[in-house]
Amino acid sequence: MKTLQIVESAYRATLEEQDDTILWMTHAMRGAGAELGVLLCGNAVSYAVRGQEASGIQFGEWQQTQPPNIANDVAALAAKGVEIYVVEEDLERRGIPSTRLIEAVKPVARRNLAGLFDQYARLWHW
Amino acid sequence: MAKYLLIESRDPYESGAVREHLEWGMQLRRAGNEVLVFLLQNGVLPARTGASSEELQEVLRGGIEVFADEFSLRERGISLAEVGKGIKVAPIDLVVERLASDWKVLFC
Amino acid sequence: MTQRTLTFALMDAPFESARTATAFRLIQAAIERGHKVNVFAYEGAVGLSFARQAAHPNAVHGRDATQENHPLPRVWIEELMRLAQKKDAPLTWINCGLCVDERGVNEAIAGVARGSPADFWRMAQESHNTLVIGTR
Numbered sequence: 001m002k003t004l005q006i007v008e009s010a011y012r013a014t015l016e017e018q019d020d021t022i023l024w025m026t027h028a029m030r031g032a033g034a035e036l037g038v039l040l041c042g043n044a045v046s047y048a049v050r051g052q053e054a055s056g057i058q059f060g061e062w063q064q065t066q067p068p069n070i071a072n073d074v075a076a077l078a079a080k081g082v083e084i085y086v087v088e089e090d091l092e093r094r095g096i097p098s099t100r101l102i103e104a105v106k107p108v109a110r111r112n113l114a115g116l117f118d119q120y121a122r123l124w125h126w
Numbered sequence: 127m128a129k130y131l132l133i134e135s136r137d138p139y140e141s142g143a144v145r146e147h148l149e150w151g152m153q154l155r156r157a158g159n160e161v162l163v164f165l166l167q168n169g170v171l172p173a174r175t176g177a178s179s180e181e182l183q184e185v186l187r188g189g190i191e192v193f194a195d196e197f198s199l200r201e202r203g204i205s206l207a208e209v210g211k212g213i214k215v216a217p218i219d220l221v222v223e224r225l226a227s228d229w230k231v232l233f234c
Numbered sequence: 235m236t237q238r239t240l241t242f243a244l245m246d247a248p249f250e251s252a253r254t255a256t257a258f259r260l261i262q263a264a265i266e267r268g269h270k271v272n273v274f275a276y277e278g279a280v281g282l283s284f285a286r287q288a289a290h291p292n293a294v295h296g297r298d299a300t301q302e303n304h305p306l307p308r309v310w311i312e313e314l315m316r317l318a319q320k321k322d323a324p325l326t327w328i329n330c331g332l333c334v335d336e337r338g339v340n341e342a343i344a345g346v347a348r349g350s351p352a353d354f355w356r357m358a359q360e361s362h363n364t365l366v367i368g369t370r
Contacts, residue, residue: 001359006232008143009370013277021245021277022368028351042143110146114153117230118128122358124243125232126368135253136370167252197259218256222263225363226238233367 002035004120010043014068015057020047022126023073030080037083037120039113040074040105045090047074048105071102078104085116129160129229133221134169136234138179144169145181147234152188162229164221165194165213170202175210186212193220237323238362239270243354245369247278248307254282257367258310265318265325272326272361274354278337278369280329282307285341308343315345328353 007022014020026036040047047070057064078084085108086101098107108116117123132151138144148163155161163185165173172179173194186192193216194209209215225231242261246253264271275282289304291297311327318325328349334340342348358364 003358009368012369025276025351025354029355032352032355034355042146110149111153113150114157114159117130117150117154118157118159121230122364123230123232124364124366125234126245126366135256167256217263218259219263219267221260221365222240222267222269225240225264225365226236226267226269229363231363231365233365 001121002037002119003122003124004037004039004117006039006041006123006125007044007047008042008126010046014070015054015064018064018066018068019073020044020068020070023047023070023077026077026082027073027080030077030082037085038074038077039085039087039108039116041087041090043090043094045086045094045096047071048084048086048091048101049096050100050102075102075104087113127158127160128154129162129224129227130154131162131164131221131224131229131231133164133166133231133233135167137168137171138181139171140168143234147232148181148185151185151190155188155190161190162224163190163192164216165192166198166218167195168198168202170194170198170204173199173210173213174204174208177210182210182213235268237268237270239272239360240264241272241274241354241357241361241364243274243276243364243366243368244279244282245277245367247281248284248287250278251369253367253369254279254307258307258314260365261325262314262317265314265321265323268321268323270323270325271318272357273328274349274357275327275329275333276351276354277330277333280333280337280342281339283311283327283329283342283346284308284339285343311346312343326357328357330354 054067086105088107287306291299292302327346331348
């Protein structure tokens with residue numbers, strides 16, 4: 001059953017987890033054969049931006065050696081056959097031009113979200 | 127056409143996302159789907175008569191049924207007499223009924 | 235009423251969000267209606283079943299531990315499992331194992347299993363419907 005993962009909250013614990021936990025889970029479920037799409041909306045549209053760089057976290061002697069690389073994770077999902085959509089108006093509101101996006105994502109206008117939702121048997125809003 | 131239940135747990139005073147979610151509902155309705163909104167937790171705060179929430183008023187004008195969770199209202203001191211016009215009060219069982227039917231249910 | 239299998243995914247840690255009580259209300263309502271319920275506890279929600287949750291007194295209100303009767307989500311889960319048994323509608327509760335490990339909440343109450351997102355996907359596939367209650 002095709003399921004759309006709607007990801008809205010962003011950078012919530014991505015440094016501690018070294019991943020966005022919903023994108024990570026999506027990878028894991030895809031690996032188990034799930035038929036999934038991802039809609040990035042709200043602040044999560046920022047996940048599609050090239051050039052995110054989160055290295056350098058260090059506490060005392062502890063240094064983060066595997067900082068999150070969210071845009072890569074999004075691209076990797078797309079490479080696995082997961083359709084990745086990003087809401088155009090949410091990009092515009094945040095001043096993110098299309099030239100800053102990774103290639104793997106498909107912008108979708110808000111007015112077309114109803115049609116997108118209809119394509120999926122299930123909608124999971126995280 | 128499909129049936130959608132949007133559970134709105136947040137209020138528009140704290141979160142701009144509420145407007146987005148209610149707009150999804152309106153678009154789905156305009157596309158011919160059956161849509162129901164269930165206000166829950168702080169999502170019931172704009173349900174009080176006199177509360178400022180243009181987005182909720184638009185949803186009601188758009189012909190979408192809006193329910194507010196009985197417990198969440200009571201928890202926040204909103205009496206049945208204070209619930210805004212057009213908003214119905216229901217127990218949370220409404221959500222389970224829809225889950226057990228053919229509704230697509232989103233918790234927002 | 236047709237018995238359905240419903241799956242819920244939870245993310246919030248105990249004592250942090252109104253969504254936790256809401257989730258339990260929904261799960262109970264489903265069980266009371268005779269539906270089979272699966273729960274996948276992800277991220278902070280794996281703490282809901284931690285066996286070492288302990289009640290405490292409330293000096294601000296002048297209540298000792300017994301009087302305070304502080305809610306413990308692990309007790310809520312136990313109660314719902316008992317209710318589910320009475321209704322002959324099993325409650326399956328699975329914690330995401332990696333989430334358990336990183337939080338160090340390895341001692342879960344009896345009846346709670348350890349699994350992975352693959353289990354969530356399997357449960358969702360086997361269910362009539364699935365509700366995800368994400369965190370914020």
